[in-house]
Amino acid sequence: MIISLQLDSETPLYEQLRNQIVIGIATGELAAQEKLPTVRQLAEDLGINTMTVNKAYMLLKQEGYIVIDRRHGAKVSPRPPDNPEPSPQLEEQLRLLIAQATIQGVNQSRFQTLCSQIFANMTYRHP
Amino acid sequence: MIISLQLDSETPLYEQLRNQIVIGIATGELAAQEKLPTVRQLAEDLGINTMTVNKAYMLLKQEGYIVIDRRHGAKVSPRPPDNPEPSPQLEEQLRLLIAQATIQGVNQSRFQTLCSQIFANMTYRHP
DNA sequence: TTATTTGTATTATTATATATAATACAAAAG
């Protein structure tokens, strides 16, 4: 999986890394149960510090996206059961996003179409 | 307009303030051309520093949400023309949001319904 | 067994971001 970090971004490196792994899981680029690189290996590949990668892994673990085992390293979590209700945080983020879209002049129809296109690339639950 | 800041949040105060004003504009709570409180007044009301409010106003100005005039203070920008294409930043944020929703087990149908409900509260372009 | 690899913890250091405080200035309104 290709990971590209922007050193000049306002988004912290560990957060960029976390985000790209989350998207990688959702798109199916990283399959459930798939083993992630070791913190040392990934840090070396990306040219960043070990602890920065570790921070991203700890965050992903805390959020439930990956499982970490000392024997086998980090793995993508198995697919959880369907949960129709999104988390309050996700709902609030969506609310802010739609507010911005509305003000920018993107109407509901266009927004829904965009969502459909994005969903079409999420093969997470269709292996 | 009621603004509530969480001092213990990870989100900086100026960003919380910016977000709530954006939502206020989108929901119509803040009408186009409406005058915002002065930086000193809002800082006093919220019990925070003047420069923190100023930073939020500068950000909103830079993003085009408000217009600042030395004579009349800060005002909500007039409604821009319809723009079917969302900004790349917004699209990337939506992509990450949908990725998280997908992994959390929220399917497309439920997500679209949630979007519809949120859009129903955005009266920005229906005064 | 021994050596290596794994995640993880610790400590230190540097740089940047956040927030507050105390002023000060220019421009416009009253």
Place this chain on the structure above:
DNA sequence: CTTTTGTATTATATATAATAATACAAATAA
């Protein structure tokens, strides 16, 4: 001419981000 406006400056304190250099426990591989 005084007040109010946004804005700039300087200083200070705290928190976060990132790196560096180690070190440890647990498990794998030799």
